[in-house]
Amino acid sequence: LVCELLCVGTELLLGDILNTNAQFLSREMAALGIAVLHQSTVGDNPLRLREALETALERSDIVLTSGGLGPTADDITREIACEVMGEALLADAEILAKLEAFFTARGSRMTDNNKKQALVPQNGRVLENHNGTAPGICMEKNGKCLILLPGPPRELEPMFRESVKPLLQKYADGVILSHTVHTMLLGESAMEARVRDLMDSANPTVAPYAKSGEAYLRVSAKAADLQQAERIAAPVLQELQARLGNAVYGLDCGSIEIAVVRLLAEKGKTLAVAESCTGGYLAKRITDIPGASQVFACGIVSYSNDIKRRILGVRAQTLEAYSAVSEQVACEMAQRVRQIGGADIGLAATGYAGPGEGAGLSYIAIDSEDGTRSECIQTGRTQDRDYNRYVSASRALNLVRLFLQGA
Numbered sequence: 001l002v003c004e005l006l007c008v009g010t011e012l013l014l015g016d017i018l019n020t021n022a023q024f025l026s027r028e029m030a031a032l033g034i035a036v037l038h039q040s041t042v043g044d045n046p047l048r049l050r051e052a053l054e055t056a057l058e059r060s061d062i063v064l065t066s067g068g069l070g071p072t073a074d075d076i077t078r079e080i081a082c083e084v085m086g087e088a089l090l091a092d093a094e095i096l097a098k099l100e101a102f103f104t105a106r107g108s109r110m111t112d113n114n115k116k117q118a119l120v121p122q123n124g125r126v127l128e129n130h131n132g133t134a135p136g137i138c139m140e141k142n143g144k145c146l147i148l149l150p151g152p153p154r155e156l157e158p159m160f161r162e163s164v165k166p167l168l169q170k171y172a173d174g175v176i177l178s179h180t181v182h183t184m185l186l187g188e189s190a191m192e193a194r195v196r197d198l199m200d201s202a203n204p205t206v207a208p209y210a211k212s213g214e215a216y217l218r219v220s221a222k223a224a225d226l227q228q229a230e231r232i233a234a235p236v237l238q239e240l241q242a243r244l245g246n247a248v249y250g251l252d253c254g255s256i257e258i259a260v261v262r263l264l265a266e267k268g269k270t271l272a273v274a275e276s277c278t279g280g281y282l283a284k285r286i287t288d289i290p291g292a293s294q295v296f297a298c299g300i301v302s303y304s305n306d307i308k309r310r311i312l313g314v315r316a317q318t319l320e321a322y323s324a325v326s327e328q329v330a331c332e333m334a335q336r337v338r339q340i341g342g343a344d345i346g347l348a349a350t351g352y353a354g355p356g357e358g359a360g361l362s363y364i365a366i367d368s369e370d371g372t373r374s375e376c377i378q379t380g381r382t383q384d385r386d387y388n389r390y391v392s393a394s395r396a397l398n399l400v401r402l403f404l405q406g407a
């Protein structure tokens with residue numbers, strides 16, 4: 001059984017909006033155990049939409065579309081889909097009444113163009129829209145299932161959960177379960193080199209991907225039910241973790257800050273941070289996580305040298321001798337903020353975020369009862385300020401993780 005997604009909207013092609021419907025639908029279909037083998041996007045153009053629909057229906061059993069069901073002239077998905085399926089469009093009195101009520105309730109009058117939202121294919125099924133005007137449509141014909149969904153995510157997502165999912169249950173043969181192994185410090189290719197042979201496995205599949213200076217491995221198992229899928233995935237997950245060692249910071253844990261806050265809570269330790277180049281990013285990412293108040297003492301954004309000296313108490317001679325972006329200053333920042341915060345762990349980051357020559361260099365340091373440890377980071381990206389700040393903060397958090405895991 002093969003499924004594909006076809007997203008309709010010129011604004012998607014122009015990059016005006018991000019195609020979150022494709023992500024949402026892909027995830028939901030995977031959870032149902034239905035393989036999505038193609039995704040495509042086409043503009044609000046009748047010829048190209050028709051062509052894309054014909055191609056999709058030729059090679060796939062289930063086709064889901066998003067967008068173009070609204071009242072305006074560029075909303076053409078319903079009409080074209082019915083032409084392709086050979087279905088006549090008829091006005092549905094019930095939907096028309098609902099539309100009229102919708103506008104009356106908002107104290108406005110329905111314009112004529114809205115009436116086309118009440119058109120349904122003769123042998124189609126209507127999927128109610130509780131969050132907007134355009135209903136969705138399902139057509140099952142000649143062994144194919146075509147489902148049209150509205151574009152706005154706040155309409156599409158509930159409609160999928162309420163109406164489409166139950167409809168597709170009959171096609172679902174089993175489930176696809178995914179787990180993600182999160183690693184830091186290893187690049188994507190270094191990670192791949194260590195686990196290359198496992199990536200040839202067909203079930204579970206093992207796929208690497210990289211995001212913001214981190215490398216992930218996704219392990220997906222397909223089976224009749226969840227328990228069986230877990231059993232298939234387990235030995236491979238274990239093997240991956242064994243091979244990647246302490247580069248692994250978590251399984252399905254979302255982010256390094258989640259892993260760190262969880263570990264701090266587990267070990268009953270507190271953290272204080274002193275930030276220069278990250279400008280509050282560290283404190284922000286830690287306090288994004290519920291439960292941070294139990295483990296986070298304080299964050300000091302000591303951006304200028306003057307504040308590094310006066311508020312943190314970094315020694316003037318250290319700043320002069322080594323400059324603000326140095327291992328020595330990072331270490332003193334970590335030591336001092338730990339004292340100020342009365343915390344078990346002090347953490348610091350100082351560097352050049354850029355853009356410009358030399359950017360991407362930063363020093364991070366951690367101070368605890370075990371002493372002070374620092375690390376130099378070179379992202380090699382002189383133009384990417386956001387990336388440099390993000391990675392600097394991530395790697396600093398990773399120092400805390402390694403410390404708490406006794407690595």
Ligand code: ATP
Pocket residue numbers: 007008009011012017018019020021022066067068069070071072075134149150151152153
């Ligand atoms: P409407 O009745 O609002 O016109 P529609 O079904 O005709 O709905 P579109 O006109 O294609 O849908 O898109 C309406 C809005 O929905 C877009 O402006 C965009 O904000 C959002 N949208 C459409 N497609 C997507 C998508 N694939 N991912 C995320 N958002 C989308």
Ligand code: MG
Pocket residue numbers: 068069070071072074075
């Ligand atoms: Mg529209």
